[in-house]
Amino acid sequence: MLQEISAVTREYDVVVVGGGFAGARSAAELSSAGHDVLVIEGRDRLGGRMWSELDRLGGRYPVEWGGAFMVDRPTYPLTWQVIDRAGLDLAWGSPADTDLIWFTGGERRVGPLPVPFDELASLERLVVRVQELAGTIDLDAPMHEQDLSSLDVPWPQLLEGSGLGPHTIDLWKAHIITLAGDDWTVPSALPFLRSIAEAGSVLGATFFDAPIDTPMARTLGPQLAGGTASLYEAVSEEAKGDLLLGHRVRRIIEESDRVEVVTDEMSVFARAVVVAVPLGVLNDVEFEPALPKRLQSMAAEGVSAQAEKVTVLIENCPRPFYAHGSPAEGGFATISSTVHGGDTAVAIGFTTSPGALDLTDIASVEAAVRVYLPDCRVTDVAFHDWAADEFSRGTWSYLRPGQSADLDLVREPRGRLAFAGSDYDRRLGVEGALHSAGLAATEVSQILATDR
Ligand SMILES: Cc1cc2nc3c(=O)[nH]c(=O)nc-3n(C[C@H](O)[C@H](O)[C@H](O)COP(=O)(O)OP(=O)(O)OC[C@H]3O[C@@H](n4cnc5c(N)ncnc54)[C@H](O)[C@@H]3O)c2cc1C
Known part of the structure; x- marks a missing residue:
């Protein structure tokens, strides 16, 4: 485990800036390799964009804020690998029969068909078209060596003139919003097309294998019964070294044989640094020499995912539900019960665009849930504004048009710096954080080896 310290008294082999999953994994790998590590975290807690709190919703239910x-x-x-090794318990959602609720083409429907019967042919055309487009990506060639510019555009542009019906468009729009965490005019179509190419089919990239057949398990995957805090503990268990909490890094100055890391209160020296802060706040750190222009401009753009994830306590909800759609006035693109008992449900929703709902007003949230569940009552709401958060400025990593080709290039180590974090990796979410951390730890070990 990392030892919290209040003052720095020596020089380190490596400073890791950021104590999210990427920082914790980098620290674990580097300390296991025998390096003396200091982690500096700006917040007064670890875990970054994965952060759970027990007994929060309605005073009874846990909330995963990120x-x-x-x-x-x-x-x-x-x-x-981490989940299995640590034997973490999983929560798959309610196995009871779930109502599937759709809101497309301005109407609400309940039942297994995601579009009305007379739009099934349109839905088939969409799937075939998307599959064809995904098939043009060469998975064996690096993205920056292929001309994929015609696919690296927002979905409405890609699907223009496809003659799709209104329900099909609304269905796909809600799917893209839920995946990419923003209005579907914002993210590039390319990352999802690549996932489809990797999975071999549109449905393969949309639905997962799950031991329990619930919509939540099939589309989002399980949650951790002990919260993401249990996963963080398992990842950080092997990290040995020092920890400075509540110290925001302001400057990183690279010299020929070491790096100076400057916080508001102190300076620390190390032979190498892992920068594990989100892309959206990278430009808030001053680098000497300056970062490459393309990395700076990607950081200024930030990740595309800026909409809100909301946890809602719902009463008068007799059955578990999975609801998906495009309400004309905005609201929830997806909202799904994760816990259900009696007439009460805990549901997780993803908004249609940033600020689509006033999430501080229970009545607005209730009105948005009632689009799908007309008789329900909302009694509590929990959300964190990650887009406004000075330590993240965004939610999960989803690429904007023009960012895909450059992603591998911008993460390359420079001098004594390596970069880790899900925002710098093609793999999504926590997997991207762990993957990029492994790459950064290897790069830093090489830098330290050449010093000897
Ligand atoms: C609402 C939401 C829903 C999500 N849903 C999922 C999901 O279901 N599944 C999934 O896999 N992923 C999901 N993600 C994404 C996932 O949480 C992130 O990809 C992952 O946690 C990122 O880890 P990281 O270490 O790269 O970055 P972070 O967790 O952001 O860690 C970076 C750390 O750096 C610190 N920091 C920033 N600036 C400084 C500074 N100047 N000095 C010192 N410290 C600094 C931050 O405080 C933070 O602790 C979601 C994210 C959000 C916000």
């Missing part, structure tokens, strides 16, 4: 869903084993291999 990331929570563990995508399937093939997509999240490193994460599942």
